[in-house]
Amino acid sequence: MTPQQSGMQQTGLRLPPGFVIGTATAAAQIEGGVAAGGRTPSVWDRFSDQPGRIIDGSSTAVTADHFHRHAEDVRLMADLGVDAYRFSLSWTRLQPNGRGSLATDGVAFYERLLDELQAAGIRPFVTISHWDLPEEYEHGWLDRDTAARLGEFAGLVGERFGDRVDSWITINEPATVTLNGYALGLHAPGQALLFDALPTVHHQLLGHGLAVQALRATGVRGRIGITNVHTPVVPAGDSPEDAMMAALFDVVHNRVFADPVLLGHYPQVPDELSPLFGAFAEVPVEDLVVISQPLDFYGLNYYMPTRVAAGAGTGESPDGTSQAMADLPFRLEEFDEYPRTGFGWPIAPEAFTRALAEVQERYGQVLPPVYITENGASFADAVDAATGAVDDQERIDYLAGHLDAALSAVTPGAPAEGLDLRGLFVWSLMDNWEWAAGFTQRFGLVHVDFETLERTPKASFRWLAGLLRARGES
Template identity: 45%
Template sequence: MPESAQPATPVTFPPAFLWGAATSAYQIEGAVREGGRTPSIWDTFSHTPGKTAGGEHGDIAVDHYHRYREDVALMAELGLSAYRFSISWSRVQPTGRGPAVQVGLDFYRRLVDELLEHGIKPAVTLYHWDLPQELEDAGGWPERDTALRFAEYAQIVGEALGDRVEQWITLNEPWCSAFLGYGSGVHAPGRTDPEASLRAAHHLNLAHGLGTTALRSVMPARNSVALSLNSSVVRPLSPQDPADLAAVRKIDDLANGVFHGPILHGAYPESLLTATEPITDWSYVLDGDLQTINQPLDALGLNYYTPALVSATDADANV
C-alpha cells in the first residue's frame, strides 16, 4: 500500500436497513392478454413502429406473471429484504374504471404472499407509467377524470393488499409521465403538446392526493404512503451570469417545482406560473385541488440520476 493511501473505513448499516430491488409491471410481467388484462399506453406505444429500439415490447418480457415464484426465490438467494413492484392498472381494471377483475388482484395477492414467505418486505407502486389505453383514449392525464379514476383504483388495490403490504407509493416519477409522455413524446403515449404536459402534471399531482386519501381510508394506520420523484439538482453553466441564474430558476421549476411545490408546500411556484403564461392559464387548477394534493407524506422517494447544467439558451429552448 502506498504511504499516502489510507485504509478504507468500514461502512456499517443498521440492522433494520432494507436491501432491496425494484421493477415495474410492464417491464417484467408479460402475459399481456391473460387474466382479462387489456392494453396499456405502453402496449400501444411499443407496438408502434419506430417508437422503441429494435421494436422491443413487453408482450413476454421476463415472463414474471408465470415465473414469479422462481423470481422471488432468486431474490431470496440474493439476500434481498425488500422488493418494490408496480401494479398493472389494466390487469386490475381493464377499462380503468368499474369493478376489479379478481384474477388480476389474485396474481398480486399470490406475489405478496410469496414475498412474505421468503422474508421479503413488499412495497407497492400503484402507477408506473402504464395507463389503461381506454383512459388515454378518453383524454389521458391531461383530463381531470383520469385522476378521479386513479382514486377508485387506489381504493380497490388498497382494500385487496393493505392488510399485508405496509409500504405504498402512489406514483413513480410523474415528471416522466407528464413531460416525456405528453411534451416530448419519447414515452407513451407519445404526444407532443406542451399545454397538455402541464395539464397532465397537475392531474398527476391531484391523483397522488386523491389516491393517498383513498389508500388511508381503507388501510391500517400503520401503513406508509409515499410517492417517488425523479428530482434533479439544477446548476448554472456560468454562476456569475445573471441570465444563467434566471435560467436555473426556470428549469428548476419545470424539473422539480411543478411537483415539489404543490405536494410539499401546497402551491405551485409563482415563477412557474409566470413563465408558463404563454402556454397555459392553469384554469384546470380548481378550488380545493392544492389542499387535496398537499397530503402529509410518510416518506418521499427520490430517484436521483444526474444534475442538470443549464444556460439561458438551454432554458429558452426547453420552455
C-alpha cells in the same frame, strides 16, 4: 480479505439500524403476459406497437416474463438478502379496461406474489401507478377525470391487499410522465405539447391526493407516500440568461411536482416566465388541500444532475431524440467532466448529495422520512462466453459510490443533515424492457437473456449480497 470485500464490510457496517435495502421494478417492464387472465392493453402496449417508437422495435408482450417466473425472481431476492421489494401493479391486469371491479385472475397473481414475498421475509412496497394507464383513458393525464380513476383504483387495491402491503406509493415519477410523455413525445402516449402539457402535472398530483384519501378510507395498515424524481440543476455558464433557464428547468422538473405535495402550493416564478405556467393560475384551493395531505414517507428517485443553457435546443434529449426540444427556450448540455452510464447519463455521486441537500433545504420542516425509491445505472454488460458470468464492475462502483454519498449526505454537519433517510432501492432487480429504449439498456443486478429468459446473477448481485451479510454480522 480482498479490498472489495473490505469495502463491502465497511459500507455494510455504516448502514444505520433499520435502514432498508431493496430492489425495484415496474410491471410494464418485467411482467409480460399482456393478454393473460383478461388483462387489456395499456397506453404503453399501444405505444410500443407503433413503428419507430421503441428503439429496437421490441414491445411489452414478454419483457422478462415475470408473470410466469415470479417465484424464481422472489427466490433470487431471498438469495440476495434484501429487506424489501418495490414493484408496481399492472392497472389493466387488475382492472381490465380501467373500469369496474378487480379481475379475479389479476388479484390471484398479485396474491401469489405477496405470499411468496411474505414467505421469504421481504417487505412489499407497492406502486399503484407506474406509467401504464388503461388505453381507454383517451386523453390520459390531460383529462382531470383520470385523477378520479386513480383514486377509485387505489381504493379497490387498498381494500383487497391493504392488510399485506408494507408501504404504498401512489404514483411514480409524474415529472417523467409529463416531460417525456406529453411535452416531448418520447414516451407514451407520445404527445409533444411542450408547456401545454402542464395540466398533466396537476391531474397526476390530484390523482395522488385522491389515492391517499382512498387508501386511508379503506384502513390499509401500510404507510403511504409518493415517488418523485429529483435532479440538481446547474447553469451551463455565468450569464443571467443561463441562470434563469436553469431555474426554469428546476421548476418544471422538480418544484412543480414537489412543492404542491409538501408545501400545498405551486412554486412562484419570475414575472417574465409566468405566461408559461398559466395552467396553475387558477387551481382550486380544495385541490391543493387534497394534494398536500401529510404523508408517511417521501420517495425520491435519483439518477443524474442536469446542466442547462439558454437558447434553442438541438432536438437532442437525455432519453432519445425529440424535435420538440428544438422549440424550447433552453437546451441541455453535457457534463464532459464525468464518466457516463450506458444511457449517456453523467455518473456524479456528489450531485446525489446536492439533490438530498436541496430537498432538505426546501422542505425540511415538513419533509417526512425519505426513501431513495430508485437509484441505479445501465451499462453494456458483457457475458463471459465460457462461464456465462457477468462482471459488471462499473455497476458495483456506481452503486457503492451513490450509497456512500447518500449515507454521508445526512450525517451531522453534512449538506443534508436533518433529512431522515430510511432506505435505498436499487434499480433494478433484473434487466428489463427499458421503455422507449427497449432491450438496449441493462440496469439489472440479474442478467436476463431475452431469448431464453434465463436469469443469471451478476457480480453486482454478489457484491450487494456481501454488503447485506456484512451488515448482519455487525
